[in-house]
Amino acid sequence: MRCRILVVDLDGTLTLSRHTYELSTEALLALRKARDAGLRVVLATANGLDFALTIARYLGIRDVVAENGCLVYLDGTTYELCSADMSAVDQIVLSTGAVSPSPQNKCRKYDLAYIPLAEDAVERIREAVGPSFVVDSSGYAIHVRPAGVDKGTAVLWLCEKLGVPCFQIASVGDSDVDVGMLKVSWGIAVGNATPAAKSAAKMVVEGPSGIGFKEAVDIILSGGGCTPDDVDSERA
Structure with missing residues (x-):
């Protein structure tokens, strides 16, 4: 086994499908198998940190990347990779009339989530907030956060913090918000992932x-993956 760390998305990757919140039995068993084999598992999610830590506790995972890379909880300490006052941004987004706020927003700090009310919600919000903020979709919600940070940023931070080459970190995801981490690590996309996620993996x-996550874990534990070829670990 060449991989040392496994970073895994939650919604759409550990669930039964990309349209449900119900966890997959196959994925849960694969998680346990990965941990038992000695892989350090990190949960990387678009969800807020409090929610992510609660889920991670019941999954047997200690380390968490939350808010699409803006917050990292590692070895009991929370690190902030984003910096912005999002209150004014929230008002701008809501003024478009294209979304309604996620109930999680009252517990989120940098990556705000919204439920789309219009087909062109992403485009309307991008125009409203300008280039200083990223607007993308996880398939579950539309997310708005400061530009320059995503799950890939968090993975690069983990590489440096833990002293692990990025090609020895495997990541598994399904959506556009996973593109960054799939690029900078040894990324694996599940079979129903978005075209952008598949292209990045x-x-x-x-x-x-x-x-698909179970298949990915089986490949990793059998020695597949985590070779230095084609890993964009130098991304700024």
């Missing part, structure tokens, strides 16, 4: 969501 497994 080094490998695409056949199975969807949780079943």
Whole structure:
């Protein structure tokens, strides 16, 4: 086994599909198998930190990347990779009339989530907030955060903090918000991932969501993946 760390998305990757919050039994068993094999598992999610830590506790995971890379909880300490006052941004986003706020926003600091009310919600919000903020979709919600930070930023930070080459970090994801981490690590996309996620990954497994995650873990534990070829670990 060449991989040392496994970074895994939550919604759409550990769930039954990209349209449900119900966790996959296959994914849960694969998580346990990965931990038992000695992989350090990190949960990387668009969700707020409090929610992510609660889920991680029941998954047996200690380390968390939350708010699409803006917050990292590592070895009991929270690190902030974003810096911005999002209160004014929130008002601008809501003034578009294209979304409603996620109930999680009252517990989120940098990456705000919204439920789309219009088909062109992403485009309208991008125009309203300007280039200083990233607007993308996880398939579950529209996310707005300061530009320059994503899950890939957090993975690069982990590489430096833990002293692990980025090609020895495997990541598994399904959506556009996972593109950054799939690029900078040894990325694997599940079978029903978005085109952007598949394009960013080094490998695409056949199975969807949780079943695909199980396939990814089997590949990792059998010695597949985590080679230095084609890993964009120098991304700024």
